[in-house]
Amino acid sequence: DAGVIQSPRHEVTEMGQEVTLRCKPISGHDYLFWYRQTMMRGLELLIYFNNNVPIDDSGMPEDRFSAKMPNASFSTLKIQPSEPRDSAVYFCASSLEGPRNTGELFFGEGSRLTVL
Amino acid sequence: EDQVTQSPEALRLQEGESSSLNCSYTVSGLRGLFWYRQDPGKGPEFLFTLYSAGEEKEKERLKATLTKKESFLHITAPKPEDSATYLCAVQVWGGADGLTFGKGTHLIIQP
Secondary structure (H helix, E strand, O other): OOOOEEEOOEEEEOOOOOEEEEEEOOOOOOEEEEEEEEOOOEEEEEEEEEOOEEEEOOOOOOOOEEEEEEEOOEEEEEEOOOOHHHOEEEEEEEEOOOOOOOOOOEEOOOEEEEEO | OOEEEEEOOEEEEEOOOOEEEEEEEEOOOEEEEEEEEEOOOOOOEEEEEEOOOOOEEEEOOEEEEEOOOEEEEEEOOOOHHHOEEEEEEEEEOOOOOOOEEOOOEEEEEEO
8 A cells, every 4th residue: 555645745835825735545544634743833633534524623723724525535735825834744644443443543754834 | 631741852872772751641531642653754653552551562672651640662772773753642532533742752873
């Protein structure tokens, strides 16, 4: 299996621009998570889906952030408009039967976002 | 609010020099405690799950232990390839399915 695939790996944009990050989870996994990692705050859970349905978006920082999962093999995280404080590494992770069973999340390699 | 605190923030050891990393947690009701390893430029990779005080898990040179307030990741006779950031995470009863992570311990093993 190819694992969780994220794109782009690196994104540099200017403040005010729209940013779209993409994720393809592992086939058959029914949970998908979006995390953000910074030096100051570490890994923070933004939102997660179960069977393509958003379950908890309480970690989404503000209305500028939105996430969708139109089908079991694709999810997007969108920031519009972007701000310099959004600069971070964004990780997508997927899990089979939810992490309540083993706690094992499979992470992608991340998308490093820099907003100038 | 659930909190996970890891110490030290960074640790530099000589090859073969054993040590322990600490993860202390304050949660309403622990469902599970998890250890992950993260290499530079990569996503975290799962190592262990611990569910109850007294439980231990081992994998090669790593051993994770759990008490009611903290977890330790013991590293025995480490090698340079053990250099990484080690992350601790918790999940609570009645909470969301996502994990709450600590900020990690950056471990460097010098040859």
